[in-house]
Amino acid sequence: MICMLGFCVVNVIHSLQLFIHRHHFDIHSPLVMLITGTVDVGVKMFAAAFLDFSSATSKRMLVCRFSFYLSPSATVLTIATLRLMDHKQLVAWLDPFAAICTCATVAITSTLATTNYLTVLLMAVPKQFALAEICSQFEANENLHHVRVWADGNHILNLSAHVRFRCFKSYAERFESIKAFLTAHGATRVFLQPEFEKDEGAPNGDCLFRADKFLQLHDGRPVEA
Incomplete structure (x- = not known):
């Protein structure tokens, strides 16, 4: 400019x-x-x-x-x-x-x-996004992590996050309510990446996508993008 x-x-x-x-x-x-x-x-x-x-x-x-x-x-x-x-x-x-x-x-x-x-x-994270308070509303087996907040101009505020679900049934029941909850806290558009727990998954609280890549590297299998 x-x-x-x-x-x-x-x-x-x-x-x-x-x-x-x-x-x-x-x-x-x-x-x-x-x-x-x-x-x-x-x-x-x-x-x-x-x-x-x-x-x-x-x-x-x-x-x-x-x-x-x-x-x-x-x-x-x-x-x-x-x-x-x-x-x-x-x-x-x-x-x-x-x-x-x-x-x-x-x-x-x-x-x-x-x-x-x-x-x-x-602007980093807007004041209306009390991320610690929002994340505390989720159960341990359905935690919210890797939260990203960004804006498209002054009027659109986007939020993306990984959400862990115990099973697909829990995902189907709670997905829309979670999006509505985040929208009510100020997000204009919400993008959620669901995760489902696996037997070889990492300890609770870690990102299953990262854990899956870690296991693939140690098993000699190719890492998916």
Whole structure:
């Protein structure tokens, strides 16, 4: 984001210089500029087919993504088209003005997109997640461990955990209630990895997935990913 803001500042300064010396300014290759802008739009439209814009957590984020994505190309196409139509005086005013507006749009949208996730970098486990208290609610044979908490922006808080069950019947009976319990404690989305006790399993309290890999290594069997 810092590099992007620096790029925008440099372009704004250059655009202000064009305002001052606009009587010397002209676009000498508008056709090349138009072709470049068209190719850029085509590539972005092709890439957009593989991007998941629906993952935006708010309308503001969706607007930021589209503005950041399309505003530079739209500016290039507009200026090139006007110059090909021989509107030199209009282009002399509009090109630096449009460049400043585009840089401002890119700077603002990139800043908003970054600050939306900045709290994730500064935040460890949210205060509403009293993990020790949550884990204490589980029985010894159905303990909760390897808990991970992370956020997708400011509105979605994910939680993943391993949960040990004595048998599949216990898993079927308690799985949904455990998810509901964690959701009630502040998790937006819950991902649970069930574990079932085995005869060769590790002592109670250890992770059965880790214990299984440990046993495979000592038995000479390949370790599954």
